[in-house]
Amino acid sequence: MIGIVLAALLWGTTGTAASLLPASVSPLATGAATMCVGGLLLALTAPRQAAAVLRGGGASWRWIVPGALAVVAYPLAFYSSMSLAGVAVGNVVSLGTAPLFAALLERLLDPAARRRRLDRRWAASAGAAVAGVALLAAFGHGGSTDAGSPGSVEASAAATSATSGPGSTFLAGVALGLLAGLAYATYTYTAGRLLDLGHSSRGSMAAQFGVGAVVLLPVLLLTGAPIVQTGSSVGVHLYLALGPMFVAYLLFGAGLRTVSSSRATTVTLLEPVVATLLAVLVVGERLAPPGWLGLALVLAGVAAVVTSRPTSRPTRPTPPTTRPPEPDAPRRAVGSDA
Numbered sequence: 228m229i230g231i232v233l234a235a236l237l238w239g240t241t242g243t244a245a246s247l248l249p250a251s252v253s254p255l256a257t258g259a260a261t262m263c264v265g266g267l268l269l270a271l272t273a274p275r276q277a278a279a280v281l282r283g284g285g286a287s288w289r290w291i292v293p294g295a296l297a298v299v300a301y302p303l304a305f306y307s308s309m310s311l312a313g314v315a316v317g318n319v320v321s322l323g324t325a326p327l328f329a330a331l332l333e334r335l336l337d338p339a340a341r342r343r344r345l346d347r348r349w350a351a352s353a354g355a356a357v358a359g360v361a362l363l364a365a366f367g368h369g370g371s372t373d374a375g376s377p378g379s380v381e382a383s384a385a386a387t388s389a390t391s392g393p394g395s396t397f398l399a400g401v402a403l404g405l406l407a408g409l410a411y412a413t414y415t416y417t418a419g420r421l422l423d424l425g426h427s428s429r430g431s432m433a434a435q436f437g438v439g440a441v442v443l444l445p446v447l448l449l450t451g452a453p454i455v456q457t458g459s460s461v462g463v464h465l466y467l468a469l470g471p472m473f474v475a476y477l478l479f480g481a482g483l484r485t486v487s488s489s490r491a492t493t494v495t496l497l498e499p500v501v502a503t504l505l506a507v508l509v510v511g512e513r514l515a516p517p518g519w520l521g522l523a524l525v526l527a528g529v530a531a532v533v534t535s536r537p538t539s540r541p542t543r544p545t546p547p548t549t550r551p552p553e554p555d556a557p558r559r560a561v562g563s564d565a
Contacts, residue, residue: 231482231494234475238322239501241471242314244463245306246510249453252460254310256450258302260464263440263447265472266298270437276430277437286424291434294417298439301410303446304403312400314510315518316364318502320404321411323360323525326353326493328412333487336416348531349490356496356528362521363503364401366514415491422484432480496529 245257270277280287309317330353414435421431454460482491500522506512514522 228482228486228494230478230480231486231491232497234479234482235495235497236501237471237475237478238495238498239318240505241305241467242309242318242502243505243509244467244471245309246314246506247463248460249457251453251456253450253453254306255303255446256454257464257467258304258306259443259447260451260454261467261472262298262302262436263443264464264468265476266436266440266443268468268473269433269476270440273427273429273433276427277433280421280426280430280434281438283421283424283426287421287426287434290417290420290424291438294414294421294435295438295442297410297413297417298436299442301407301414302443304407304410308400308403308407310400311396312404313512314506315499315503315512315514316397317400317404318506319360319363319499319521319525320401321407322496322499323357323364324405324408325412325415326496327357328409329416329491332412332416336420349493352528352531353493354528355531356493356525359521359524359526359528360496360499362517362524363499363514366516366518366521418480419487428480428484429477432476436476494529496525500525500529 245254248257280291305317305321308321311317312320418428418431418435421434422428426434454464479491479495486494503514503518503522507514
C-alpha cells in the first residue's frame, strides 16, 4: 500500500511541472515524451521479466494489448485534459473517475468464481472520495491569483475557460479526463491480471509500458521538436519521465501485488489532492470553499481505504502454460526475480 501512496504523491506534481513548459510545447508532445522515455526505461531495467511476460503466449497477450493501448491513451488524454480544463480539474476528473471504472472492469471481466461483492467500507469511502472529486471538478478553478508565476499564462487561460460555464473547451477537457480515467483503470486492471498469471509485478508493468512506448514513438517524432528548444523544457520533461513516470510506476507495480485495482485506484485519489494544492500554492489557481470541502472528502475517503483491511479474493486457476505459484504464497515483490 505504501508504494501506491508514494506513487500518487509523485503523480500529483505532474500538472504543476507541466505548467512550467512554454506554450510552444503541446500536451500531446509532453504525454508522448514522458511515456516513451519512462516506458522504455521500465522495459530496459527489467528485460528478463518483461520478456517473460511477452513470451507468455495468448494468455498474456490477451491483457498486454488492451493494457498497452491504455498506456498510449492515458498520457495524451491526461495532459490534454489539464491543458483545456486546468491543472486541478484535469487531475480530479482523470483520477477521480478511475476507481469507478476499475470497479466496473472487475465486475465485468473477473471470472464468476473470482468475482466478489464490493466491500461496504470501500463503497462508502469511494463514494465520499468521488463526491469530493465532483466538488473539486465543479469548483476547482477560480482563476489565477499570480499573473507572474511560472506557467501562469497557460493556467490563467485554462482557468478562464473552466469558469466561463460549460463551454466547448472546458467540456472537451472533462471528456478527455474521463478517457484518461478509463485508460488508467484499464492498464491497472490488466497489470493485475498479468500478476495473477504468475508474472512479476515489475515485468507486468514493464511489458505493458514498453509496448505502449513503442506505439507512442511516432507521436513523439511528429510533435516533439519544441521540447528540445530550451533547456528548461528538457529539464521538466526529464523530471516527468524519471519521477512521476519511471519511479512512480515501479512503486505502483509493487503495490499491485497485494491490492486490487479498484482499491489501488481509490488510494491514488491522493494525486488530485496533491495536484490541487500545488495548483493553488504554485500555479496560482484559486479554489472556492466547496472545492476545499471536496478536498477534505477525498482525503477522508482515501484514509478509510488505506486503513481498512482488504477482503480476501478467490484465486484464479493457473493456466497450464505458467508455473503454478506455491499455495497461499504472496506475489513476488518488484525485483525479487532479478
